[in-house]
Amino acid sequence: MDEIKQGIRYIFQTRNKLTLCVSGAAHAAIEAVMCNLLEPGEVVLIANNGLWGERAVAMASRYGASVRQIKAPAGDNFTLAAIEEGLVKYKPALLFIVQGESSTGCYQPVEGIGDLCHRYNCLLAVDTVA
Secondary structure (H helix, E strand, C coil): CHHHHHHHHHHCCCCCCCCCCCCCCHHHHHHHHHHHHCCCCCEEEEEECCHHHHHHHHHHHHCCCEEEEEECCCCCCCCHHHHHHHHHHHCCCEEEEECEECCCCEECCCCCHHHHHHHCCCEEEEECCC
8 A cells, every 4th residue: 555655646746645546436536526625615616518527516516515617518628718717707616627528438638727726726626537
């Protein structure tokens, strides 16, 4: 376990001792994000363009988060401009986006999203399962 944690810290370029690998289905990962990164009433912005976005909305809602969404038709990507507009409008504590929306086969480029979240003081969670 210590070797795995060390490898994960290297991949994510962090020295945080609490960097862990969570084994489970895709639902488990989204659940871990929503459960551990959100407080009741806190604003979460979910980029929703398919099944996994919908499931993230449901999970965040069950944890009492104030859920806001930017939406794109199933199979379409989000532009950096659309993401920035959502960050400015909703001022979320967390942005959740799916990189590989397996329900539609859509691949979302994530380059630049971290910079936007840093600029607007927002955590970023990316579902990279697919």
